Amino acid sequence: MVVILGLEGTAWNLSAALVTEDRVIHEVESPYRPLHGGIHPREAAQHHAAELKRVVSQLIEKAQDARFSICDIDGVAFSQGPGLGPCLRTVATAARALALALNVPLIGVNHCIAHIEIGRWRCGTEDPVVLYVSGANSQVLTYHTGRYRIIGETLDIGIGNALDKFARYVGLKHPGGPKVEELAAQGTRYIHLPYVVKGMDFSFTGLTTAAKDAVDAGNSLADVCYSFQETAFAMLTEVTERAMAYCGKDEMLLAGGVGANRRLQQMLHTMCTDRGARFFVPESKYLKDNGAMIAYLGLLQLRTGQTLPIEDSAVRPNFRPDEVEVKWR
Numbered sequence: 001m002v003v004i005l006g007l008e009g010t011a012w013n014l015s016a017a018l019v020t021e022d023r024v025i026h027e028v029e030s031p032y033r034p035l036h037g038g039i040h041p042r043e044a045a046q047h048h049a050a051e052l053k054r055v056v057s058q059l060i061e062k063a064q065d066a067r068f069s070i071c072d073i074d075g076v077a078f079s080q081g082p083g084l085g086p087c088l089r090t091v092a093t094a095a096r097a098l099a100l101a102l103n104v105p106l107i108g109v110n111h112c113i114a115h116i117e118i119g120r121w122r123c124g125t126e127d128p129v130v131l132y133v134s135g136a137n138s139q140v141l142t143y144h145t146g147r148y149r150i151i152g153e154t155l156d157i158g159i160g161n162a163l164d165k166f167a168r169y170v171g172l173k174h175p176g177g178p179k180v181e182e183l184a185a186q187g188t189r190y191i192h193l194p195y196v197v198k199g200m201d202f203s204f205t206g207l208t209t210a211a212k213d214a215v216d217a218g219n220s221l222a223d224v225c226y227s228f229q230e231t232a233f234a235m236l237t238e239v240t241e242r243a244m245a246y247c248g249k250d251e252m253l254l255a256g257g258v259g260a261n262r263r264l265q266q267m268l269h270t271m272c273t274d275r276g277a278r279f280f281v282p283e284s285k286y287l288k289d290n291g292a293m294i295a296y297l298g299l300l301q302l303r304t305g306q307t308l309p310i311e312d313s314a315v316r317p318n319f320r321p322d323e324v325e326v327k328w329r
């Protein structure tokens, strides 16, 4: 049995988990919640630094209840990128220290691929087209000849970031995504907002500005939230469907924190059903940023020998998923 300790802390959630081949042994997290405004990279990193010892100690303690000891750990995996520089560096430092102290391999994983692999693992989907929608990232990907290829992506900000920026503007606390979803459920009138799909890519900044303007113009907040979701999610669904047609794949996997949105799930589910494809979405705890996904991808990479010497373990804030050679598939 192989046991991997995974550390996630690319942005808002500091999370540590122990994973083995067939299950998540335990996970402990400490989310950073900004007092005002959005995620401040240095504040988030300070939060992670202050919480790392408690989170990891608690994980080890809980694992002991499940009859696992620190000596059982075969590797330490961490999110090497993409993410916020100060957060990445803080968590990488902890991961290096743990790997050295335990004398086990250090495994640097790509955060986006970790979202995909935990989804495939939890849902049992073999070869899906993936819609990965989180705060900073929005991409449509699929596996082809040894890599996850990015078929389409945002040309500016991620959809989660767009929702959060809009929400903050109208006075809602971070993170705004779930609050926009609640308000949208009460909306009844569709207000025209910019629908921006260019080829296989999409863009959200114009939509965010137009939504702010629509609120300033006196439209009801619920109607604007409703229209924002309908527009943005239709864009994402259109590109995902085209990617499925293009690649001839009949499975679709949703990944990333915004994937918790029921309206987005509903649109994608309808699209998949209409084309005779299967739609997969993992439990919410595996959609958002979590340590288990890092540990799980670490486990896959340890098997294929994709570990890191300490001297090559610098963080990669702009690490793209198609830079990784996928040897475990």
Ligand code: AMP
Pocket: 011, 133, 134, 135, 136, 159, 160, 161, 163, 164, 175, 176, 177, 178, 181, 256, 257, 258, 259, 260, 261, 262, 287, 288, 289
């Ligand atoms: P992640 O970076 O993958 O953990 O995702 C975080 C992002 O997901 C934030 O931008 C949140 O606002 C967004 N989010 C979380 N829940 C929802 C939801 N129900 N609807 C829309 N966005 C959400």
Ligand code: MG
Pocket: 111, 115, 134, 135, 256, 257, 288, 289
């Ligand atoms: Mg993420």
